[in-house]
Amino acid sequence: MVCTRSKERDRRCKLKVTSTEKKTLIAQQRGDSGAAAVLGMSCRERYLDRDARRHHRRLQRRDDLEDGHTHDNMKPPSTALLRAFSPLWRTNAIPFTARGCLAQQQSSFSTTEQRMARDKGKPKTDMRITLIRYHLKHPLTPRPLRFSRNRALRHWTIHRAWRLYQSKLRLSRQLELERQYNSMASACEALRLIDSHGLTAEDRSKLGEPEVSEGGKDVGRLYRIAMRKDQIWDGVPIEYARIQTESPPRDGWNHSWTR
Amino acid sequence: MIAPKRLSRSLQSVTQCTNHERQNFLQSTRRTLSSTIHVNASVESASTTSSQPPPPPASPVRLEDASSLNPENVFTRREERKLVRTQKINPVSSRRRRAALQSTDSVPFEQLPYQCFQEARKILIADRAEKIKQIEAQRERIARLKENGNMNETAKKQKLDSMNRHLAELKIWADINDPIVKKTFEDGKGDLNKPIYRFLADRKWRSYARKLLVQRITQMNVIPDILPHISDFPTASVDLSFARHDVQPGAFVLSEISEKYCKLNVQVYDKGERMVTIVVVNPDVPNVEKDGFDYRCHFLAANVPVNPTSGSIPFSFLRSLDSEGGQDGQVETPQIILPYLPSYAQKGAPYQRMTVFVLQQPEGVTLDVADIATRAKRESFILRSFIDRHRLTPIGVNMWRTKWDESTAGVMERAGIEGSDVEFKRKKIEPLPYKKLDGERYR
Numbered sequence A: 001m002v003c004t005r006s007k008e009r010d011r012r013c014k015l016k017v018t019s020t021e022k023k024t025l026i027a028q029q030r031g032d033s034g035a036a037a038v039l040g041m042s043c044r045e046r047y048l049d050r051d052a053r054r055h056h057r058r059l060q061r062r063d064d065l066e067d068g069h070t071h072d073n074m075k076p077p078s079t080a081l082l083r084a085f086s087p088l089w090r091t092n093a094i095p096f097t098a099r100g101c102l103a104q105q106q107s108s109f110s111t112t113e114q115r116m117a118r119d120k121g122k123p124k125t126d127m128r129i130t131l132i133r134y135h136l137k138h139p140l141t142p143r144p145l146r147f148s149r150n151r152a153l154r155h156w157t158i159h160r161a162w163r164l165y166q167s168k169l170r171l172s173r174q175l176e177l178e179r180q181y182n183s184m185a186s187a188c189e190a191l192r193l194i195d196s197h198g199l200t201a202e203d204r205s206k207l208g209e210p211e212v213s214e215g216g217k218d219v220g221r222l223y224r225i226a227m228r229k230d231q232i233w234d235g236v237p238i239e240y241a242r243i244q245t246e247s248p249p250r251d252g253w254n255h256s257w258t259r
Numbered sequence B: 001m002i003a004p005k006r007l008s009r010s011l012q013s014v015t016q017c018t019n020h021e022r023q024n025f026l027q028s029t030r031r032t033l034s035s036t037i038h039v040n041a042s043v044e045s046a047s048t049t050s051s052q053p054p055p056p057p058a059s060p061v062r063l064e065d066a067s068s069l070n071p072e073n074v075f076t077r078r079e080e081r082k083l084v085r086t087q088k089i090n091p092v093s094s095r096r097r098r099a100a101l102q103s104t105d106s107v108p109f110e111q112l113p114y115q116c117f118q119e120a121r122k123i124l125i126a127d128r129a130e131k132i133k134q135i136e137a138q139r140e141r142i143a144r145l146k147e148n149g150n151m152n153e154t155a156k157k158q159k160l161d162s163m164n165r166h167l168a169e170l171k172i173w174a175d176i177n178d179p180i181v182k183k184t185f186e187d188g189k190g191d192l193n194k195p196i197y198r199f200l201a202d203r204k205w206r207s208y209a210r211k212l213l214v215q216r217i218t219q220m221n222v223i224p225d226i227l228p229h230i231s232d233f234p235t236a237s238v239d240l241s242f243a244r245h246d247v248q249p250g251a252f253v254l255s256e257i258s259e260k261y262c263k264l265n266v267q268v269y270d271k272g273e274r275m276v277t278i279v280v281v282n283p284d285v286p287n288v289e290k291d292g293f294d295y296r297c298h299f300l301a302a303n304v305p306v307n308p309t310s311g312s313i314p315f316s317f318l319r320s321l322d323s324e325g326g327q328d329g330q331v332e333t334p335q336i337i338l339p340y341l342p343s344y345a346q347k348g349a350p351y352q353r354m355t356v357f358v359l360q361q362p363e364g365v366t367l368d369v370a371d372i373a374t375r376a377k378r379e380s381f382i383l384r385s386f387i388d389r390h391r392l393t394p395i396g397v398n399m400w401r402t403k404w405d406e407s408t409a410g411v412m413e414r415a416g417i418e419g420s421d422v423e424f425k426r427k428k429i430e431p432l433p434y435k436k437l438d439g440e441r442y443r
Helices: A006-011 A021-028 A034-047 A051-063 A081-083 A096-102 A129-135 A149-192 A201-209 A221-226 B018-034 B077-087 B095-103 B115-145 B153-175 B179-188 B195-207 B209-219 B370-375 B383-390 B408-414
Strands: B237-242 B243-246 B262-267 B274-287 B292-306 B312-314 B336-338 B352-360 B393-402
Touching: A006 B352, A149 A221, A149 B115, A149 B179, B077 B383, B115 B153, B153 B195, B179 B195, B195 B209, B209 B237, B209 B393, B237 B393, B262 B274, B262 B352, B274 B383, B292 B370
Parallel strands: none
Antiparallel strands: B237 B243, B237 B262, B262 B312, B274 B292, B274 B352, B292 B336, B352 B393
């Protein structure tokens, strides 16, 4: 969503800007990508109280005026004018499935347990820990394996051997494919240098035949025929057919379906 | 009744489980344990180990004495069932293990009769043999390259370096999958002259202790206050202790503890012996005139030999300039340039960081300690210049912190340092007068 009005004009005309637009504006001034800013700002802003948010935005406006020069911290230059003059400025919207990737950290970094004043100093319960302990200690959860030293070493040995075996297998498959490809490539190369009698230039000179230039229509004719791609899609591979599935349907969801 | 084939193939004696064969097996085992055959199993056993339970009685028709069945020993299905029926307890671990333990007290780890484990061992042994062949081929290639006189010298050196690096890698890959190596290392018995144990020790150090150290060094601004940032520094681990008090990096140490018996344990993870220089620098000596801090060198020693197996350096064992007479009449090079000065911080001064640097001397170079001692001074000691002048490479670092405590005055007096009665006070800075600005901007 592109907003072409500049911040200065906004303030002077006192135009009403919607909250999502506001967030995009602020974020774009910061140089963030729009959608990330929308999501990131909404998360971050939620944790700032109203005054802090206002102060935040005031700083942003001041940065704009001074072309991004502040004494406290180095900010990237404001993109307000860029936005105004570049019609191709597009926010990189990320799909909703990826919004977890940009989530801000919501728990404190310190491992010291926090105590709540309203609970008279009782520690703050972390739901994540509660859930983990619940699921680990549930009577229906299978108990964790505990290995003795030798058992653990045997397990490690078997694991290493399996991984080694798998990587060797993968490597051998890869080498086999490479070998096949190289074989095909060298066959094509040999074909390219052969004329209609099956002789390369070297063979011709050995046999005393007249020299033919490599660019002649005889030399490599079969190679050129083999490299043609015009009839490749005549027999479309069956894999391109759509497999019957229950979902997702081809026609999508019919929102106006009635009985 | 012949047991089905799905039992382990490795123990032949278990698969064919007739009475007759079992008696043979038992007799053979009994022979290893003791020379006499006991009729009653309940009698004291004459077996070599007293912990071994007495073997079952020998007789052509086996009289199963139910109480003699030991849950750790039974390995035939019949005995197991009898045990459960009569004594109401289950046999202890897998049948294979119980059968294996009949023949010896303890099976060596590599021979443990677990099928998957033995198959895995076969794969790893085959891989190791391949790696050994590759190592030998690489060694031959390196030898051939060294003899090659037709190559540009710098290109040759570069190629030799990379070939040697690949050879070192191959040596690690040959042993890294060995469970005995892993076990030996975990028990702390690894020989650090071998590359694989050095590799494992280095990996272990880097996984936690080095990260902690680098965090402390960075947070305390040792880097870049004393030395600039260097990539892959530190490469050697330096453990600091004062007479049984082990010091965590950056910890506060009481003055009386840090007064004596400073000891470093330097662990290098690359092969070979090298000479190192040890420097203890205090970058926080308050200087009232310039309203800042100076550097002071608390200890300076050079030509200390260090190799992967020996890195313990107690300061009191190093040779000072005036110590003459080595063993067997050989003159040994002096090592201490500036003797150890205890760390102290005067009252009121902020805490002072005491940093220990271990610097590697160039290959084969011995520093002239007497010569350096004429020029070296404690005050305003700049480590950067010292390193540049003697072309040293920093390999290890550690630090502790001092502040004023009850013992500092005593430490300073014993060390002959003046100023134990000096107290630093913060200079009161007059605030700027409040100047009311014109009101137009703040309407």
